[in-house]
Amino acid sequence: MSTSSKTKKHASSVFKFPKTPTGVEGLDEITEGGLPKGRPTLVCGGAGCGKTLLSMQFLIKGITEFNEPGVFMSFEEPSADLFINVKSLGFDLERLSSEKKLVIDHVRVERSEIEEAGEYDLDGLFIRLEYAINKVKAKRVVLDTLESLFSGLDNQAILRAELRRLFHWLKEKGVTAIITGERGEATLTRQGLEEYVSDCVILLDHRVIEQVSTRRLRIVKYRGSTHGTNEYPFLIDENGISVLPITSLKLDNEVSSDVVSTGVPGLNEMFKSGGFYRGSNILISGTAGTAKTTIAAYFANEQCRKKERVLYFAFEESPQQLIRNMRSIGLDLEPHVKKGYLQIHSSRPSLNGLELHLLTLRKLIKEFNPTTVVIDPISNLITVGSDHEVRSMLVRLIDMLKINNITAMFTSLSKQTEHIRPDLGEESVSSLVDTWLTVRDIEGVGERNRGIYIIKSRGVGHSNQVREFVITDDGIRLLDVEFGPNGILTGAARKTSELNKKIAALKLQNELDRKDREIYRKRKVLEANIDALKNEFESVEEELSILKATEDLHARLATNNTSNLKKKK
Amino acid sequence: MTKKVMEWQLRLYIAGQTPKSIKALDNIKKYAEEHLKGKYSIEIIDLLLNPQLAEGDQILAVPTLVRKVPVPIRKIIGDLSNEEKVLVGLDIKKTLVS
Numbered sequence: 001m002s003t004s005s006k007t008k009k010h011a012s013s014v015f016k017f018p019k020t021p022t023g024v025e026g027l028d029e030i031t032e033g034g035l036p037k038g039r040p041t042l043v044c045g046g047a048g049c050g051k052t053l054l055s056m057q058f059l060i061k062g063i064t065e066f067n068e069p070g071v072f073m074s075f076e077e078p079s080a081d082l083f084i085n086v087k088s089l090g091f092d093l094e095r096l097s098s099e100k101k102l103v104i105d106h107v108r109v110e111r112s113e114i115e116e117a118g119e120y121d122l123d124g125l126f127i128r129l130e131y132a133i134n135k136v137k138a139k140r141v142v143l144d145t146l147e148s149l150f151s152g153l154d155n156q157a158i159l160r161a162e163l164r165r166l167f168h169w170l171k172e173k174g175v176t177a178i179i180t181g182e183r184g185e186a187t188l189t190r191q192g193l194e195e196y197v198s199d200c201v202i203l204l205d206h207r208v209i210e211q212v213s214t215r216r217l218r219i220v221k222y223r224g225s226t227h228g229t230n231e232y233p234f235l236i237d238e239n240g241i242s243v244l245p246i247t248s249l250k251l252d253n254e255v256s257s258d259v260v261s262t263g264v265p266g267l268n269e270m271f272k273s274g275g276f277y278r279g280s281n282i283l284i285s286g287t288a289g290t291a292k293t294t295i296a297a298y299f300a301n302e303q304c305r306k307k308e309r310v311l312y313f314a315f316e317e318s319p320q321q322l323i324r325n326m327r328s329i330g331l332d333l334e335p336h337v338k339k340g341y342l343q344i345h346s347s348r349p350s351l352n353g354l355e356l357h358l359l360t361l362r363k364l365i366k367e368f369n370p371t372t373v374v375i376d377p378i379s380n381l382i383t384v385g386s387d388h389e390v391r392s393m394l395v396r397l398i399d400m401l402k403i404n405n406i407t408a409m410f411t412s413l414s415k416q417t418e419h420i421r422p423d424l425g426e427e428s429v430s431s432l433v434d435t436w437l438t439v440r441d442i443e444g445v446g447e448r449n450r451g452i453y454i455i456k457s458r459g460v461g462h463s464n465q466v467r468e469f470v471i472t473d474d475g476i477r478l479l480d481v482e483f484g485p486n487g488i489l490t491g492a493a494r495k496t497s498e499l500n501k502k503i504a505a506l507k508l509q510n511e512l513d514r515k516d517r518e519i520y521r522k523r524k525v526l527e528a529n530i531d532a533l534k535n536e537f538e539s540v541e542e543e544l545s546i547l548k549a550t551e552d553l554h555a556r557l558a559t560n561n562t563s564n565l566k567k568k569k
Numbered sequence: 570m571t572k573k574v575m576e577w578q579l580r581l582y583i584a585g586q587t588p589k590s591i592k593a594l595d596n597i598k599k600y601a602e603e604h605l606k607g608k609y610s611i612e613i614i615d616l617l618l619n620p621q622l623a624e625g626d627q628i629l630a631v632p633t634l635v636r637k638v639p640v641p642i643r644k645i646i647g648d649l650s651n652e653e654k655v656l657v658g659l660d661i662k663k664t665l666v667s
Contacts, residue, residue, distance in 0.1 A: 108627045115658030118593070118647030123584040124616060124628035131620035153630070153646075 017225040020068075020140070020176040023061020024054065026243030030228040031219060035200055040167050040177040042197040044189045045204030049215060050236055051180040052077070053089070054204065055142040057240045058178055059102065060091050068139035069101045071132040071175075075148035079104045089240050103132040109152030116154050122162040126169060133175060141170065141177040147191045167196045188220065199223045205231070214356065217243055235359040242359060255279065260372075260407055263302025264295055266469070266478025270454060272461035276435055278371075279405040280458070281398055283378075283430070285412040286439035290450055291469075292411040293317075294476055295439065296374045297326045297333065299409050304336035309370040312344045313361065315380040319344035330475045343368050349380040354393045357381060362400060371406060378410040398432050434458040442466070442490050449491035452478070468494065577601075577609035578638040579659075582623070584616045584631045589648045593632040596649035604661045634659075 019033035028034050035041045035058075043051050052074075059070035074082060082104060083093045096102040105128060133141065146163070153159055170177045179197055181189030188194045194201055201220040206213060216231045234243040258278035261268055268274045276282055282299075284292045293316075300310045314322050322344060323333050336342035345364060349357070365373065375381075381390065401408045410433070430436060436455040441448050451466040468490040469478045482489040482497055489497050581597060583590035594613065601609045616623050616631065626635050630646040636659055645658040 105624060107629060109629065110627075113642065113644050115643065115645045115654055116647050117645050117654040117658065118596075118650035119589055120630040120632060120647040121589070122629055123631040124582065124623050124633060125630070127584060127616045127620045127631075128623045128628070131623070149629070 019225070020062075021066060022058045023065050024057050024241050024243065026232070026234070027217070027241075030217075030232055030243060031200075031222065032225060032227060035176055035178070036222070036224065037176055038171065038174045039199040040170050040179055040197045041200040041202065042179050042181060042189070042194055043202045043204065044181040044183055044193070046183045046206060049204040049206040050234070050241060051204055052082075052144050053086070053236060054202075054241055055144060055178040055180055056082075056086050056091065059140050059142055060086075060093075060096065062140045063096055063101045069136040070103075070140035070142065071129065071136065071138045072102065072104045072142045072144065073129060073132070074104065074106045074144045075109065076145050077106070078108075079106045082106075088238075090238065091240070100136050103136055103138070105129075105132050109148055111152050114152065120155075120158065122159075122166070125162075126166065130173075133173065139175060141175045143177065143179045145180050145182065146193065147181050147189065150191050163193070164196050194220075214354075233356065233359065235356050235363075237363075242363065256405060261302050261306075262295075263298040263300075264469075264476055264478065266467070267295075267452070270463040270465075270467065270478075271457060276407060277459065278407050279402060280407060280434035281401065281432065282407070282409045282435040282437065283412055283433040284409065284437045284439060285414045287414055287441060290439040290441060291471055291476065292413070292439060293322075293376055294326070294329065294331075294471060295437075295452075296376050296409050296411050297322070297331055298476060300342060300372065300374050301326075301331055301333060301336065303372045303407075304333075304339075304341040307341060308372060309340075309368060310336070310342050310372045310374065311364060311368050311370040312342060312374045312376065314344055314346045314376050315349050316377065318346045322346075328473075329471055330473055343370070354381060354390065358393050358397055361397065365400070365404065365406070373401060373406050373408045374410075375408070376411045377413050379412040379414070394432055435460070442468070447491050451490065575608060575610040576638070577605050577636070578612070579609060580612045580614060580626070580635040580637055582614050582616055582626070582628045582631055582633045582635065587631075590632045592648040592650065593634065596652075596655070597634055600649075600652060600655055600661070604656070636660075 017033075018037040019031070019035065020037045021028050021034035022031075043054055045051050056072065059072055062068040062070050072082070077085070086093060093102060093104060097104060107125065107128070129141070132138065149159060149163075150156070167179075179193065181191070181193045183203075184190035184192070188201060188203060198221075200222045203218045203220050205216045205218070207216065208214075215234050215236065217234050218231045219227045219229065232243050234241055256278040259273045259275040260278050261275045262271075284295055286292050296312075300312055303310045312322075317325070319337070323337070326333050333342060333344075337344065343364075345360075347357075347360075361373075361375075378394070381393070398408070435457040437452060438455055439450060439452045442451045443449075449468055450470070451468050453464075453466040454462045465481055467478050467481065469476055471477075479494070482494045579597065579601070581590075581594060583593070597611065601611065614622055616628065622628075626633075626642075626644075632646070632648060634645040634649060634655070636643040636645075643658055643660065645655055649655050
């Protein structure tokens with residue numbers, strides 16, 4: 001086997017248990033590399049829990065991704081049925097088998113046709129299997145519900161002995177095998193197959209809790225290797241099975257000091273950094289109708305404008321509805337959708353179990369590769385599961401987002417309470433998020449105003465004020481802080497205060513105008529007085545000059561008379 | 570045995586000359602001679618030599634005796650040491666009565 005090649009690769013590291021990757025998303029992570037190489041693995045579970053699919057995916061991925069041909073020996077479904085069943089999941093078995101990479105052999109065990117008379121063994125089965133393995137040089141073998149043999153044959157003693165021989169033989173052949181088995185009452189499988197297959201046992205389960213079904217997978221044992229021991233939810237969708245990733249146990253994700261804008265005018269200024277850190281989680285909580293979605297849409301819009309990809313999960317509205325509603329406040333998301341920056345994904349929370357939602361999120365995130373994710377609202381998910389489940393799901397979700405350095409915004413609907421602090425329902429989230437904004441109603445006399453404030457923001461200095469904001473046809477706007485005698489004013493009080501100020505200013509202006517006019521009049525009077533005095537002075541002056549002239553004339557006349565008299569003499 | 574199309578066509582699948590297969594062959598020959606003399610043919614298929622033939626008749630266990638004709642196909646697995654069961658399985662007694 002390729003143990004040597006693996007050890008060569010990790011010459012310096014410790015011995016690594018040889019494993020065969022399954023190619024099933026997530027399963028290889030839980031098993032830390034795959035199923036035990038060259039050994040049989042038992043996959044057991046109740047009806048309809050995905051045993052056949054899991055094993056089929058193991059084979060097909062083996063062929064398509066690892067170039068390991070496989071043999072599928074079905075004891076239940078005829079080959080033709082299998083072809084059709086898995087075709088809907090995108091697996092083309094016909095092509096693979098015509099390429100000589102896959103053999104599908106249907107072993108039909110019909111009790112009515114078979115009579116047992118004396119000693120026998122199952123060499124026929126061995127020969128068929130060996131023939132099939134040799135035909136394609138198979139490395140992977142699936143025996144789908146070997147237990148059907150028990151219903152077809154009477155002699156249990158022979159059967160058990162032969163099964164033991166079969167598993168031994170499979171090991172000798174060096175093929176990695178999956179054997180499926182129906183779940184039994186007290187044992188893992190109805191016929192106690194786990195006695196024979198002891199290397200690795202995987203249990204599949206399909207549970208319905210409160211009308212929501214969840215599939216789960218657990219590794220019961222894995223000899224010679226460590227493995228994840230929890231129950232992991234898994235999803236069957238159009239791409240087959242994917243298992244949920246493990247919660248990262250360490251908090252060692254990289255952090256970024258980049259700042260992303262909130263997109264809401266005025267909100268950036270409430271943070272000393274001017275926005276949120278990239279890769280952080282932001283929770284917006286608030287009661288109904290406090291514009292949580294609007295803020296989230298603004299944030300999404302801002303990121304799209306910067307040509308970053310945003311994935312928007314709307315659990316309340318359809319994409320069209322969201323776009324229409326945002327358009328009413330002057331926010332057009334449609335171009336972003338068309339350009340491919342924004343993807344809106346809507347579904348009802350009750351559609352799936354919590355874990356399935358998480359899986360869907362994970363899948364979409366993987367496909368779309370966004371830098372920003374908005375979940376609106378996260379509280380709707382909370383209604384699906386119990387507190388404990390929700391918390392564990394959120395931890396996984398946030399872990400996943402952090403690992404990918406995705407900025408995430410969650411909105412959360414909180415119940416209307418008297419306290420300024422949001423209700424306890426959000427506690428499950430609060431310790432996980434980095435930034436927590438609350439939008440709330442500020443009720444006054446006959447009116448309701450919206451206020452926003454920051455409850456916490458890790459690593460960023462932030463404002464402690466409750467800022468009022470308004471939503472108009474042109475969008476959302478944070479108003480300037482208005483101080484009143486009893487603190488910050490909002491709504492009508494703010495308007496009153498503004499009006500009062502205006503009136504006061506008007507009054508002052510009037511007063512000033514009046515004074516101005518008075519002075520003007522006074523000046524007018526003064527000037528008139530000056531004119532009158534001037535006139536008086538002028539007339540006096542004139543009188544004086546007339547007097548003087550008369551005096552002169554008299555004098556001259558007198559002199560003339562005197563000289564004339566002298567000449568006559 | 571003969572080229573002539575027989576009323577009873579039997580096929581015995583074995584995997585090598587194991588004691589069980591030899592015993593089974595001996596047994597079926599004995600019963601056939603006893604009950605179906607001149608009306609039967611037995612074809613022996615060794616799966617070790619022709620593994621691809623196992624799929625056709627859905628052979629799991631060896632030895633397996635298959636009654637091809639008359640239809641419907643019947644299978645009897647084991648070394649055929651239980652004569653009663655073999656005869657019931659092959660429906661031989663019934664035909665003798667009728």
